[in-house]
Amino acid sequence: MPDRNRNRSLTKKLVAFIIPACLGLIFMAWFVVPMGMAVLWSLVNPDYSWSYPQIFPSHLSLYHWKHVFRYTNILGAIKNSLIVATMTTIGSVILAIPTAYAIGRRKLIGSETFKIIILLPMAMPGMAMAIFLGRMFSKWGLSNSYLGIALAHILCTLPLLLRILTVSFESMPQDIIDAASNLGANPWYRFKEVYVPMIVPGLIAGCIFTFIGSMEEFNLSFIIGAPRIQTVPTILYSYLGYNFLRTNASVVTLVMMVPNIIVLMLTEHFIKTEYLGAALGKM
Amino acid sequence: MKKRKKFDWGYLLLIPGIGYIGFFVIISAYVMISQSFGLYNAITGEVAFTLESWKNVLDKSFFDSLWFTLQISIVVSLVSIAITYPLALLLQKSKARKWLLPLIKIPYFIPGLVGSFLIVNLIDYHGLLNEVLILLKIIKEPMRLRNDANGIAVIIIHIWKNVPFMMIIMFSAIEGVRQDIKDCARNLGANSLKVLWHITLPLTVSSALVSVILTFIRTFNDYAISSTAGPMYPLSLSNLMKTTAYTYDDWTTAGCIGVLMTIVTVIFMVLYTILGKYLKQGGSKDA
């Protein structure tokens, strides 16, 4: 009997090891192989072509890196994207907090309808919205401006942020709010001392999704920003179009990922801090 | 002494969010719809009511595009859920999820176009995939996967991008199934397969449907990926609309295409909100 048990636990351990190992390998292929290819392509020496049947390029050089940074607006595009994403995030948060509070906390008549209205921007194809809103924006003189792109991006990011924040407000126990007012907190202090700190986890998650959403939004940036303001996705698009240059595109791709990877690391760090669970008081 | 009903100032707080969304959505919809009838012209301001475009829009290239886009969206959403669901189940049980989950989420945080380029690199005519297959003598000639008429590259890129998105929804849904319910089922004599079939699956099926619908909408409305990795003909609907507007300068027809696309998306959004009502927890788009 003890032997059988030991065998079983050994198989269990093996399975427990093999499954994640396989999954891990798949995801390495999922992500690391494409990345590796991009790195290799970006380092190809232009004087020696890399083609079949060579597994690795015969000569490496930083030529394409230098070229891209010297002759293209890649840093400008990153700067533009960061500016727009920051404006979008700040704007979305300012617009979303009062509304999410009203829907999540005030027992308003028709709040179910408001929840559906929130989703409307998702019900319109991105390119359709870009083209037709873009016409209006150009009439209003908002095309080719940070403000114009940010206003359009807010429209796309608000639904998700509003949803996240509404859920945050809804899931807050009423007792905690009552305790605050019972201890003498007027509405302003309740907002500042209780609501805001307690929605922080949702707010951080929401900000990250908003920021990423804006960084990678293509349609609106492309239609409203072009040609004066290039963002990360639009500059990359120009490299993937008809004058497709794999080596240069590799460099651009790798550079483009830096901000998003940083955001990803931040996300993992922040979203783990889940102290909201203690909010119920019963442990 | 009856209580007087006071005006609820909470409604004013709706203005920033609801007002903003309502204002811009109505503007875009107004421009789109009136343009499709020739009633809006941003450049010259000349307007004349016409049904001409509505008669002409339903031509062969439109139906080819519609069919192509629908095909891709359906394949992508079904294949993605087929990959995601078992994976989420495995991960939820596995101890390695702490480091695997963030890894899977990476593509979600990478711009779609970057992903598009990375994958195109792999499956291109002289890409790694073809060369390895030739090296292994599985195929003789390299396969044309990029810009091919079936949109294989587009499908692969969308799956690459959407599996992490679905994973975020599905993982929390599966995680949200209470352990005591599963333990109870085990205690009543169900084996793990039966627990999956009778407990986990029914409790997460609505989340799965929601993630399928959202993936469908994302794919259906995509422009960037299909215009870089997709075929020259047929174009995706978004691409057809943009080309009609900007390349052929036919804004009324573009308006018609926009209206038709919106109708399809709205139908799926309605499905989404109806399903969303049945979601108690864990299945919200964010979680």
Add this chain to the structure above:
Amino acid sequence: MSIRLTVDNVKLSYGDFMALKGVSFEIESGKFVTLLGPSGCGKTTLLRCIAGFLDPDEGNILFDGKRVNDVPPHKRNTAMCFQSYALFPHKNIYENIRFGLRMHKVPLSEHEARIHEAMEMVGLTGMDNRKPYELSGGQQQRVALARCVVVRPDLLLFDEPLSNLDAKLREKVRVEIRDLQRKLGITAIYVTHDQAEALAISDTIIAMNHGVIEQIDEPRRIYDKSANRFVADFIGTANLVKGSFRERDELNLVVDSENGTFIVQDDDYKELDDISVAWRPEDMVPVLDKENPPAGCNLVTGIVRNSVYMGERLDVFLSCGNNTFRASVARDYLIPEGTEFTFAVPFSKTRIVKG
């Protein structure tokens, strides 16, 4: 600092459901009063009206004779202990307790001394920097208590504060709450559905059911002199049997019932149409010698259906006609199930209740 609370004909409904159907009472300054009743009886609704979270449809709430209906909760200077404790999860213990002081604009210089005094009172010294989730249920309960008393409120409100603690701890903390309230002399209102807790802790018990007050009395009277069937049955356990009044013979009242004639010595008796005879299980005495039953007692005979050993006593369920009566006797008795048995209930321990 401590106030007199008046509740005057308060009515409140949620849609069609009348949660409070006209409730009136007055609490003297410094008293400890319990609102006792089953869930859904309106006791928590009433407490929330007093705190100001709910606005009564009709009637008035007065603090020291001043109407407070239109005063918002944060200006009422009450302090409430919640069932869920409602500690702020993002603040540490010190900041949790300090919250009320900041809101009441107490000078900063006083904060530290008052907070530490409050923490000492509830036995939390040295826990300043802990977060709520690092504490046990009992400790969280004490933080909630300290957070209330530190603001020196006019009125302490308790909403089933002990229901999430285990039985032993509950008994300990309820004594602490009572001591603290006595020491501070603050009027307290305590909501609970646990009759033992209510009896142990209160100056006065207000028994509620279906949104109305059934009886207001001190613990001893509410147990021994229950006004009606509901109170007798809800507070402790009562054996009840429907009866009809036959005659009065000096001290003794004679009541007929389906289980025979009962003689009741009850000086509070008023003419009632709809009455029951009631007695407590612990007042039933086993009759071992049937030939010589004790004098001055009603005799109840039936078949022993269950005989349950409870540790500190033996509970016997006696089947008499259509009724089952419960007797609690000393644990030394051996009363076998299935046998016929007789119990004696002294006339003076038998009561007449309404309903």
